[in-house]
Amino acid sequence: xxxFLSAIFGLIWGSFLNVVILRARNKETLLGRSHCVFCKKIxxxxxxxxxxxxxxxxxRCRGCGEKISKQYALVEITSALIFxxxxxxxxxxxxxxxxxxxxxxxxxxxxxxxKFLEIPDGFVFAPLALLLVLGWPLGSxxxxxxxFGVLLTAGFFGGQYxxxxxxxxxxxxxxxxxxxxxxxxxxEILAALFLAYVGGAVISxxxxxxxxxNLKSQxxxxxxxxxxxxxxxxxxxxxxxxxxxxxxxx
Numbered sequence: 001x002x003x004f005l006s007a008i009f010g011l012i013w014g015s016f017l018n019v020v021i022l023r024a025r026n027k028e029t030l031l032g033r034s035h036c037v038f039c040k041k042i043x044x045x046x047x048x049x050x051x052x053x054x055x056x057x058x059x060r061c062r063g064c065g066e067k068i069s070k071q072y073a074l075v076e077i078t079s080a081l082i083f084x085x086x087x088x089x090x091x092x093x094x095x096x097x098x099x100x101x102x103x104x105x106x107x108x109x110x111x112x113x114x115k116f117l118e119i120p121d122g123f124v125f126a127p128l129a130l131l132l133v134l135g136w137p138l139g140s141x142x143x144x145x146x147x148f149g150v151l152l153t154a155g156f157f158g159g160q161y162x163x164x165x166x167x168x169x170x171x172x173x174x175x176x177x178x179x180x181x182x183x184x185x186x187x188e189i190l191a192a193l194f195l196a197y198v199g200g201a202v203i204s205x206x207x208x209x210x211x212x213x214n215l216k217s218q219x220x221x222x223x224x225x226x227x228x229x230x231x232x233x234x235x236x237x238x239x240x241x242x243x244x245x246x247x248x249x250x
Contacts, residue, residue, distance in 0.1 A: 006083040011050035014079025017108050018072050039064035050076040098134045102183045106226040113222035119172030128179045145185030153177030173221050180229050188236045195228035
C-alpha cells in the first residue's frame with residue numbers, strides 16, 4: 001500500500017516539477033492555472049492527470065492539436081519511480097525526506113540542463129539550504145562530511161573551470177557541485193564523480209561514434225552527474241564497500 005501511495009504522489013509531484021521547469025524558463029509565476037504552451041488554453045482537470053491525460057489525448061493538446069512534449073510523461077514516471085525507490089530503501093522518515101529533496105533536485109536539474117544547457121541558481125541553492133536544515137538531527141558528522149564534500153567539488157570543478165576558462169565545465173556545474181557535496185558528503189561524492197566521468201565518457205564516445213554528436217558538441221555535464229548522484233544516494237554503501245575493497249578510496 002505504501003509503495004502504491006508513493007507512486008501516486010510521485011506522479012502528482014512530477015507534474016508539479018514539469019510546471020516548475022516550464023515556468024522557470026518562461027519567467028512565469030507558479031500560481032497561475034496550467035495551460036497549453038502553444039494556444040494558452042486553460043487546461044481542465046481531466047487534462048492534467050499525470051501520464052494518463054497524455055496517453056488518452058494521444059500526446060496532443062485537445063484545443064489546438066499541437067504535440068505535447070514527451071518530457072511531461074517521462075518526468076512524471078521518473079518522479080513516481082523515485083518515490084517508490086525511496087519508500088523501499090529508507091525506513092526512517094528523516095532519511096526518506098532527505099532522499100526525496102535530493103532526488104527531486106537532481107531530476108529537475110537533469111531535465112533543465114538537458115533542454116536548455118544551463119542550471120538556474122534557484123534549482124541549486126533552494127534544495128541546498130533545505131538539505132542543510134534536514135541534516136541538523138544527524139549532528140556534526142553530517143556537516144563535517146558535507147564540508148569535505150563541498151571542498152572537493154569546489155576545488156575540482158573550480159580548477160577545471162579556471163584552467164579551461166569555462167570550456168570544459170560551466171559555472172552552473174560548479175554551483176551544482178556544491179549541492180552534490182552537501183547531498184552526498186565525503187567520501188560518497190568520490191563514487192558519484194567516478195560514475196559520472198566514466199558514464200559520461202562511454203556515452204559521449206557512443207554518440208560520437210554513431211555521429212549523433214561530434215567532438216565539438218556541447219554536452220551538459222549535469223546529465224551525467226545527476227544519475228550518478230542518484231545511484232549513490234540509493235546504493236552508496238555498496239559503492240563504498242566496493243571502493244574500499246578494490247580501489248582503497250578511504
